[in-house]
Amino acid sequence: MGLLALLRKLKSAPDRELRILLLGLDNAGKTTLLKKLASEDVSSITPTQGFNIKSVNTSGFKLNVWDIGGQRKIRPYWKNYFDRTDVLLYVIDSSDRKRFEETGLELSELLEEEKLAGVPVMIYANKQDLFDAAPASEIAECLELTNIRDRTWHIQGCSAMTGEGIEDGVKWAMKQVSGKKK
Template sequence: MGLLALLRKLRSTPEKELRLLLLGLDNAGKTTLLKKLASEDVTHITPTAGFNIKSVMSEGFKLNVWDIGGQRKIRPYWRNYFENTDVLIYVVDCSDKRRLEETSSELTELLTDEKLKGVPLLVYANKQDLPTALPASEIAQALGLHLLRDRTWQIQSCVAIEGSGVKEGMEWVCKNIGKK
């Protein structure tokens, strides 16, 4: 196929874009997950002091993923990124039981914001490889996901550092959200 034919083909099949907002407490694994999605090295991850943005292709969609730092002092600024969000991805460190109430509270606050009203939610139940990790079903219960009636949601077990479960979550996003 020549260059001109290739360019015509690309132009005739416009890619669908989705804006994904990646949030969660600090050390939940958001940046690791983002780097795994982008097929980047995850051996040296540092805490996100501001935000990271990456565009990745998945299932024929261009996913523009905004990873915002989760430290307590940064969380009040999360709302500056809510505009035009197609999917909210919330990452939970399933091995950190002492912060389960805090992460649940933060998610509840996010879901009550008018700018995120009705926005589909994907929760990654991360760090399933650790012996102290709670299963995704218990995380879903602790977060009160079964009570959500105003949005589509999914919880996905994952080990971001290995990449297990990450692709399945993105497939759910593209299959269920991409139809819109």
């Protein structure tokens, strides 16, 4: 049994590294999502003043996740992190309808960036555990996501606090890049 456990451990060692860019407006839940993905405590989160980097092993991949702050004054610096991005994770606060237009504009600008051309986009409709959260389908319609034609994209309802939906989004993202990275 010891040898079998060792072989399983070796087999589960990540054989591919991916650079994941985690963006969205301030207070969307990016850092909470990243901490939940890394199986860390999410009971005390502070706004990101700059960036966080975490490496997470999942599904045979080592995910190097760059969580960049979403405050208005930080957003112009997002472009400094675009190089070699394999997947863009974009987080939206589903309960903050007042900011849907703003987050839609930011996402549109990201999709026009040359360095992100063709990069798959996983959009997390976060905070689905709140009673006033818009469903992912409503957000997709509001942001006119069906007009995205130059890359694969997916919107996934989730709750960064409970973890619900996060793994489904990661699985989708890994499927998009599994044939591209060796």
